[in-house]
Amino acid sequence: MKYIEEFRDGDVARSLAAEMAREARTDRRYRLMEFCGGHTHSLWRYGIVQMLPPEVEMIHGPGCPVCVLPIGRLEQAIALAHVSGVMLCTFGDLVRVPARDRRSLLKAKAAGADIRIVYGSADALRLAKDNPGREVVFFAIGFETTTPATAVVVKQAAEQGLRNFSVFSNHVLTPSAIDAILGSPEAREGRIQVDGFVGPGHVSTIIGTAPYERFAREHRKPVVVSGFEPLDLMQSILMLVRQLNEGRHEVENEYTRAVVREGNARAMALVDEVLELRPSFEWRGLGTLPDSALRLREKYAAWDAERKWDIPYTPVADHKACACGEILRGLKKPTDCKIFGTACTPESPVGSCMVSPEGSCAAYYAYGRLAKKRPTNDL
Amino acid sequence: MCLALPAQVVSLHADGTATVSLGGLRKVISLALVDGVGEGDYVVVHTGFALSRLDPVEAEKTLALLRDAGSSRGADR
Numbered sequence: 001m002k003y004i005e006e007f008r009d010g011d012v013a014r015s016l017a018a019e020m021a022r023e024a025r026t027d028r029r030y031r032l033m034e035f036c037g038g039h040t041h042s043l044w045r046y047g048i049v050q051m052l053p054p055e056v057e058m059i060h061g062p063g064c065p066v067c068v069l070p071i072g073r074l075e076q077a078i079a080l081a082h083v084s085g086v087m088l089c090t091f092g093d094l095v096r097v098p099a100r101d102r103r104s105l106l107k108a109k110a111a112g113a114d115i116r117i118v119y120g121s122a123d124a125l126r127l128a129k130d131n132p133g134r135e136v137v138f139f140a141i142g143f144e145t146t147t148p149a150t151a152v153v154v155k156q157a158a159e160q161g162l163r164n165f166s167v168f169s170n171h172v173l174t175p176s177a178i179d180a181i182l183g184s185p186e187a188r189e190g191r192i193q194v195d196g197f198v199g200p201g202h203v204s205t206i207i208g209t210a211p212y213e214r215f216a217r218e219h220r221k222p223v224v225v226s227g228f229e230p231l232d233l234m235q236s237i238l239m240l241v242r243q244l245n246e247g248r249h250e251v252e253n254e255y256t257r258a259v260v261r262e263g264n265a266r267a268m269a270l271v272d273e274v275l276e277l278r279p280s281f282e283w284r285g286l287g288t289l290p291d292s293a294l295r296l297r298e299k300y301a302a303w304d305a306e307r308k309w310d311i312p313y314t315p316v317a318d319h320k321a322c323a324c325g326e327i328l329r330g331l332k333k334p335t336d337c338k339i340f341g342t343a344c345t346p347e348s349p350v351g352s353c354m355v356s357p358e359g360s361c362a363a364y365y366a367y368g369r370l371a372k373k374r375p376t377n378d379l
Numbered sequence: 380m381c382l383a384l385p386a387q388v389v390s391l392h393a394d395g396t397a398t399v400s401l402g403g404l405r406k407v408i409s410l411a412l413v414d415g416v417g418e419g420d421y422v423v424v425h426t427g428f429a430l431s432r433l434d435p436v437e438a439e440k441t442l443a444l445l446r447d448a449g450s451s452r453g454a455d456r
Contacts, residue, residue: 001402003385003421003438012445019448038381063381120426122409145381149428152411202381205423205431228383231445238448257438258385258423258431267412267430358381 003257007229008046016234017051024053024241031057031193032240033330035178036200037064037358038228044367046230048237056237059192060363062177062286062328063200065141065170066093066356070284071316073170074099077139079311080168081105081113087131089116089124090139093356098349100316121153128157128165137305141170145202147294148267151274154296154303168305169295171275172283174203175211176292180283182219184329192330196240198233199225201255208263212251220249227255274300282315284352285328324351327360334364341369383425385433388418399424 024030034040040060043049049058062068074097081088088105095105095115109115114134118124121138128136140150150167157165178197186192199212204225212223222243226236236254243250253259274297281293296304305311318325322344323337334340334353344350346362353359386399386406396407399422406424410416413429422429 001385002387003433004402006442007445009445012448016445016448036381065381120428122427143381145383145425145430148412148430149409149426152409152428200381202383202423202425202430205383232441235441235445235448254441257434257441264412264431266414270412 004229007227007231009231013046013048013051013230013234016231016238020056020234020238020241021053023238023245024055025245026055028244029055029057029195030241030244031059031195032198032237033059033061033181033194033196034198034226034233035061035063035174036198036203037067037356037360038202039063039198039200039226039233040360041358041363042228042230042233044363048230048233049368051234052237056241059194059330060327060333060360061197061330062181062283063143063174063203064353064356064358064360065143065146065172066091066097067324067328067352067359068172068177068283068285069094069097069141069170069352070282071099071318072282072313074105075316076311076313077168078103078105078108078113080137080139080305080309081108081115083135083309085133086135086137087114087116087127088137088139089118089127091141092117094139094141096349096355097352098319121149125153125156125162125165128162132164134164136165138165138167139170140167143172143174143200143203144206144271147171147271147275148206148264151270154274154300155270157303158300163302166303166305166308167296169275171294172281173292173294174200174207175214176289177283177286178215180286180289180292181330182215182221184286186329186331194221194330195244196222196224196249198236198240199223199251201225201227201232201259204253204255204259204263206264206267209251209253209259209261210263216249216251222249222252224252225255225259227258273297284318285325319350322351324353324361327353334361335369337361341365381425383423383430385421386424388416388420388422390418391416397429
């Protein structure tokens with residue numbers, strides 16, 4: 001497929017790895033966080049982690065919307081699915097995430113709740129049109145990549161007077177998560193050290209690269225926005241190594257074929273028209289963060305599931321043995337978790353990071369659990 | 380969740396949607412988030428919406444840069 005295969009050439013990847021090995025200094029380390037869970041999977045799926053020089057360490061970030069959704073929000077979704085007449089529509093990976101007492105949307109569906117797996121928000125809107133006697137609720141999650149698609153269908157529902165459609169919004173913001181990582185107690189104590197960021201490619205098609213300029217400037221960390229193919233990631237990591245070698249901390253864009261500095265103005269305007277900042281929102285692993293998530297504006301209250309039904313939010317602690325929280329903060333690797341690959345597997349997950357195809361536990365389980373430990377250079 | 384793939388626009392429809400081809404697989408997607416997309420253009424598709432237009436000139440520039448890293452200095456390794 002065009003624009004995919006060219007970016008997977010193994011010979012070019014080996015040359016880039018050789019170049020990186022030549023340029024990486026042996027007297028320092030390069031601790032780079034890839035924010036996005038899609039990047040985590042590409043790194044493992046294509047064996048990139050094993051091609052990096054020992055000085056370069058990848059730290060996996062919180063950019064997996066299924067992973068960061070706290071159990072309390074999942075409990076609210078299960079409660080909504082049990083409201084008489086409701087048809088709850090959501091994405092496939094979300095239905096398998098364990099909630100309180102190992103409940104899940106999938107188990108609620110098995111017990112009779114009407115839960116539909118959809119490809120996108122437009123499918124949920126279509127279900128509302130086709131089922132006028134039902135209350136169709138779209139359980140919306142996602143970072144900035146996915147939010148515009150939710151805004152579009154809310155606007156369409158309003159224009160068409162479709163009153164049996166509503167959205168349970170759990171949309172979250174990338175800059176808030178980066179702030180939480182850099183401002184965490186662990187970062188202040190030096191237990192997490194991140195030298196630079198591989199910036200999310202598809203989030204940036206919407207918000208552009210400008211929002212990262214603040215992190216580069218204030219925290220003096222280089223950011224390289226990257227595509228998702230293996231050569232994109234190799235090149236982005238090489239660009240970060242070069243910035244660090246040269247003492248630069250700039251925002252660079254490797255994914256120029258899809259991302260511009262200003263982002264997608266039309267999509268951002270639509271989001272701003274339909275959604276507004278929530279004063280606070282709980283994230284799994286990152287805690288309760290101010291202004292870090294979006295809800296529907298008052299003007300669209302009739303399409304807001306949280307206003308339509310009063311489903312109170314109760315925080316629920318993660319399973320005691322699950323290390324998802326620390327993994328999402330970059331403090332632990334999946335293999336540091338006691339139950340990784342034993343009590344917690346993709347078939348029978350305990351934590352969200354093992355469920356989602358973007359979760360780092362799922363990536364390690366699928367591609368890395370038998371990999372030899374890489375030699376690290378202890379500096 | 381942020382998985383998105385490049386797809387080529389095959390035909391435009393009056394309701395703001397388009398049929399795209401993803402390596403031969405055809406799908407109808409929404410163009411509500413992008414301006415001025417035409418037949419033959421490549422777009423980045425996510426959950427049934429085009430997020431941005433794929434710039435063929437920039438793609439070629441990136442590929443040239445990658446190949447250059449591969450041939451000029453890496454060939455002797």
